[in-house]
Amino acid sequence: MKIGILGFGTVGSGVYEIISNSGNCLMKNLEISKILIRDKNKITLDNMTIEPNELLCDDNIDVIVEVMGGIHPAYEYIMKALKSGKHVVSANKAVVSKYLEEFTQTAKEHNVGFLYEASVGGGIPWLKSIKQVKRIDEISQVYGIFNGTSNFILYNMFEKGYDFNEILKLAQDKGYAESDPSADIDGIDIQRKLTIISSLAFDTVIKEESIPTFGIRHVTKSDINYFKKQNITLKLVATSVKNNNDYCSCVEPVLFTNNTIEANVSENFNIGSLTGSSIGELKFYGQGAGKLPTGNAIVQDIIDIYTEGYQNYPYYFDKKLSLNQNLIKGKYFIRFSNEQSKEVLKDVANDYFKLDSSHAIITNELTIKESQSLFEKLSKSETNLFYARYN
């Protein structure tokens, strides 16, 4: 089976390395015939080109692997490939999150596969597990840690006492975080992943806009010290819940007691949990990024195409669900700067205390709807507000 790869960064070269070097005999059936790169001065292999149509219009290519990132021209290339009867495997959560339904529909019309395991949770067989569970069960909840960079930052703040900016810089120096880190630390990356996860888990189309998202940019050393004293650990978490025909999703910092599995997911690892009607709770843990783990997820998708195994997990996203932001609720830790904000918080505050030079409260139980409205009010006067929900 002939493969064309769009993009040859970390993940693209991981795919190349695995297919070239794995001793497994299945690999003999896979041939990387062309690779699209951006810069003609970086051509190092005979089969590299800077001309996308050399891949997209080559009738001999069966599978296009899209690992370019970004929305355009990734969207156009994927659509062109699918429409010309090529299978597509993508690791690009930005474009998959936006166009999952359209890609899936187009693939179905042209009788080819559109697979994207590597777009969420790197090497963890997470999306396929969701599809597998759905063959029998209704899934009522999915949640987890799906961003390695933010987990690396939080883990090192807890374990080694770094403050946020120190460890962010270290992560950037190590190549774990990008020079513009917003997507990772503000939860945008996770929001994209959660649209993919929950669309799959609930058989529907969930849009990024419906997911309230808050990151860890404003977390401080004093927040962390307070959590440590309470034997709780902070993680940046994606959650989606379904109840009958209602759903609710959010991305926000969550506090776990130290004796939970999630609290002990260290360094840049990821974990995903799901709850199914007969299977109960399952958790899947592993490397959520990196050249070989993510490359591995792509090669697994390619093998599923080669063996036609992907046809055993068909998907249509055809359920209609309504957003109901009362489905997720919890107590919140809120840390704020202006004493006047206490007035806004007076009806929900269960416990108030000073945290170094700031103020903090623990709230009563609030729904996402209630907490969102509260944070909107607070944000008018607070610039470094931080909050986290108790699990």
Next chain:
Amino acid sequence: MKIGILGFGTVGSGVYEIISNSGNCLMKNLEISKILIRDKNKITLDNMTIEPNELLCDDNIDVIVEVMGGIHPAYEYIMKALKSGKHVVSANKAVVSKYLEEFTQTAKEHNVGFLYEASVGGGIPWLKSIKQVKRIDEISQVYGIFNGTSNFILYNMFEKGYDFNEILKLAQDKGYAESDPSADIDGIDIQRKLTIISSLAFDTVIKEESIPTFGIRHVTKSDINYFKKQNITLKLVATSVKNNNDYCSCVEPVLFTNNTIEANVSENFNIGSLTGSSIGELKFYGQGAGKLPTGNAIVQDIIDIYTEGYQNYPYYFDKKLSLNQNLIKGKYFIRFSNEQSKEVLKDVANDYFKLDSSHAIITNELTIKESQSLFEKLSKSETNLFYARYN
């Protein structure tokens, strides 16, 4: 597709319930046409029988689900079903562990599937994940917590201060442990599961006899109190390691620091870890037993047969590996009664202390070969010896 079920205990009735009640449209293709039970006075459904040949000789039945337990006549029924061209799905770790290679070979000769996901880790998609990882990677290590009863006992000793016999009795009253609990607390159940896991992970045939196995029967409240003070947690763990053409397996109590994932696997949950050459470490967590989770694993196998998806994960167990008991090593906690045993331990003891009325040491790093020879010597004079390896 027509299904015959051999046995209608907890798991058999779980399969029946899932196929009858799941709203998933795939289930409409599955029909339970006959059920074998033992006692004719317990016939409650029209399609129940006490005559095995009514299932095994029925040409209309496509799949036999074997959930009887025990070695005989389960072995004969499975062989008869396979030889007459029926697919077989089994949850019976005792018979699968002993005859995995023969069943697999016979299934291959008759062009049918032999699947046994439910025999290890209940509802966790663990064996299929191993097979999937093996499509690309070499697996160098598998380990985990695969017995819910012993984990329930240890968890409650740690969390609630029970002593061993108290919590064992409670587990028996709740139906979590059998009236003869040896298989669960002496590691026999896990030994069977580890032969299945490591045979799959390493593509070979690993026999129960090659796996040194020690359980938790002799653990005391003072052992647990000592571990708690050290911030470590005790789990009963199965481990297999492969290095080139050597392997080493063992089942023994293992000590994890409290900030690890394993230390926080609570109640009767299971977890399995594997390390693959490109995927790195993956962990899979969930309910390792119970009517619906185990029933779910069986129905997943049936769907894989229905969709022919099982053919995408073929297996032959055809690698030849040698046992090398130097591959696994660690420091040990050893608690013993007779002061004279100190003489046997003097060359390996790194730290000696009194533990209530007993004696305890922490050893230097020992290989499985060394520790086994030591425990054999000690067992001559010690009747309640307890030991655990530091992870």
